[in-house]
Every structure is written in C-alpha cells, then in structure tokens.
Amino acid sequence: MDTLASLLAGNRDHAKRLSDSFDHLQEGQQPDAVTVCCSDSRVLQADAFGTDQPGEVFTVGNIGNRVVQVRDDATVVSGDVLYPLVHTDTKTAVVLGHTGCGAVTATYDALTGDMTEPPGIEHCIDLLAPRLADGVELLPHDLDRAAAIDRLVEYNVDAQISALSDSPHVPDDVTLAGCVYDFQDRYGGDRGEIHVINVDGERDPETLRETHPEIASRVSRYWSY
Template sequence: MDTLAALLAGNDGHVAAFRDRFDDVQDVQRPEAVTVCCSDSRVLQDHMWGNDRPGRVFTCSNIGNRVVQRTGAGTVVSGDVLYPLEHAGTDLAVVVGHSGCGAVTATYDAITTDVVSEPPGIRHCIGLLRPELEPCIERLPDGRGRADTVNDLVECNVDRQVRALRESEDVPDGTTVAGVVYDFQDAYDGERGELHVVNVDGERDPSVLRERHPDLAGRVQRRVTH
C-alpha cells in the first residue's frame, strides 16, 4: 500500500490549494470544454492545459481517445463525451491524441498482422479503432519507419474521432469539434508537452486553419496533410 499512501500524501497539497475553489461549483457545473484524451499515464489531462479550476474542463479518457461506444443500437457517441454537450451547456469538444500512442500501435499491429493477442476488453477497444485506422494506413506515404507510421496514424485517428462527433445526430448543433495531438516524443516541431492543433470542425489544411483561426495559428501543425 506504499504507492496508495504516497498518492494520498500528494492529495494533501491538493486539498490545501483547492479548498476554496469549489464554492461556485459544488451544486452545478458548466464546463467550457469536454476533452477526450487517451488514458496514458504520460498524458497529464488537466495539467496540459494549465487548468487549476474545478468545473472548467470535463475530462474523459480511454485507450485510443475514442469518442464512440457499441450499444444495442449500434455504434454511437459515448455517453461520457455526450453528457456535458447535452446537459451542461458545453459547446466545445476536443479530441486529444498523443505521440507514440499504445492503442494506435496495437491497432496498427492487428491490422498488419491480423493477430490480436490481448484480453477481451483490450480486443474490444482495438476493434473500435480498427475500422477507423484501416483507411488511414492505405493513404500513408511509403517508406515510413514504424515510429513515424504510428505517429501519422495518431493524427489520422484524431481526424476520424472528430469526424464521428461531427457526423453524429446526437451531438448538439453549434458544437465546435477540435482535434489536437499532445507530443512528448519530438514528433512535431516544438517543445515536449506542447499541444498541436491538427483539425477544427473537419478542416485539416494547416494554411486554412491558420487563416480561419489566427488566434491558434502558432499551434497549428500537421504531419499528414491529405
């Protein structure tokens, strides 16, 4: 239990810093954005935004930063993502991929070898990503090494998740959907830990994105532009 004890000790500092920050959100939340992150321990989901305000960001996470789930009604936008858009007045959804994503790597291996040696729960997740990444693989440039291929597919996966949100009738009209990549492997030009904007409302062309969103221009960067 040493690890849990250490985590709880860390919570002491959180308590001291945050004790007065819940006054306005104890009974209601109106988050400005919902983020869909990969549940990777290296992806610091609130810290990456410099967020220290409860109620500002509604954070969802799963392996592969997927926005969909399978139900008896078919594949639908996950309730985790949909809830703040439907019930809390949130009008911005941000899909957050990251360099070197293990889920994307596992899906790439499953596609290229047709072998998945994973427990059922992980196979289920790979099964949700596979139909999204298969078309991406077909369009990637030839001669890419494994690491570059995976990072190209990370970007493509973000695009596909953005598209799923934009095409869903369950997502309220007027919702802005953005896609970003969190980089800690030097996959982009920039500092480790930077977020790079790769997609806004389906637009992927960096020059168009910079023109339409000059306030984001310094963070717009793509590996794959097709």
C-alpha cells in the first residue's frame, strides 16, 4: 500500500492546486485538442505539452498510440479518440509516438519472427500489425534493431494519421498532427522534446516548414520513405 499512499499524497497536492480550476467545467468540456499517446510511463502525456489545467486537452492513452478498434469485423476509429472530435467541438487531433516504443518493437517482432504474449497484448499488436507490415518491408536491410524501431515509430504515427484522415466519421475541419516524443537523443535538441513529422498527411519536412512556419523549428523526421 505504500505506492498507493504515495499516489494519494500527490493527489492531495493536485486537488489543492486545482480546486478553483473546475468552476467553468462543471457542465461540460471543450478541449482544444485530443492527444493519442502510447501507454508508457516515460511519456507524461499532458505534461509533455506543458498542459497543467483541466479542460485543455482530452487525453487518450493505449499501447502503440492507436486510433483504431475493431467492431463487427470492421476497423473503425476508436470511440475514445472520436468522442471529442464529434461531441466537444475539438478541432485538433495529435498522435504522439515515442522513441524506443515497446509496442512497435513487439509488433516488429511479431511481423519478423515469433511472438508470445498474453491475449490482451496480442490483440493490441494485431491492431498495429496490418499498419506496420508495409513499413517493415520498406526498411533498409542493413539497419540494426534500434534504428529499425525508430523508423517504424514514425511509420506507425503516419499510419494512425492516415486512419483518421480516411475515416468518414472524423470531421473535415479537424487538423491531424503526427508527432514523436524523443527521450533517446534521436532527433537532437533536449530530451523530452516533441517533433512534428506529419500534418494532415503531409510528411515532407520542407513542405511542412513552408506551409506551417509557426512550427517550422519543431518539424523533423528520422525517416523519409
């Protein structure tokens, strides 16, 4: 119970700090963005964007920062991602992958060899695998494992953005941004920086910088394919 006690102590500080921050949120929410991040303890989802107030970001977390689920044998945009885009007038969706992603690594292993995982984890990998299979085929053959995974992290983010873009349920006026959180010095800059690799399906860094000068310094890709 020591861990739970520590968590609750932290919550007490949280409640004191934010006690007046919920006044305007009693009847509903209108977050500026929905973020879809990987369930990884090294990626502090809201804090990664400097968000410290309730109501600003609708946070979704799962293994592999997926935006899809399977319903009636069809792949659709997950309800937890779609909800703010349909019901809270949220106009920005951010898919945030991260360097050294364990889910991408497990999917890579499943696509290139054997995999033994509990059924729940296997289900998550099965949702990622169809979108990563072509990326695995595109990888240069002389890459080491770490370099392959880093490229597939970007490929996975691109694939999730494509799933959002292709969905008839995602409103046309929603901006779709694909990013990578780097804590392994892959992109340069400080550890913990977020790098933009995709906006509305556009992946070319130079084009992104020209089209979106306000974020030009944050645009960087590890892999162009």
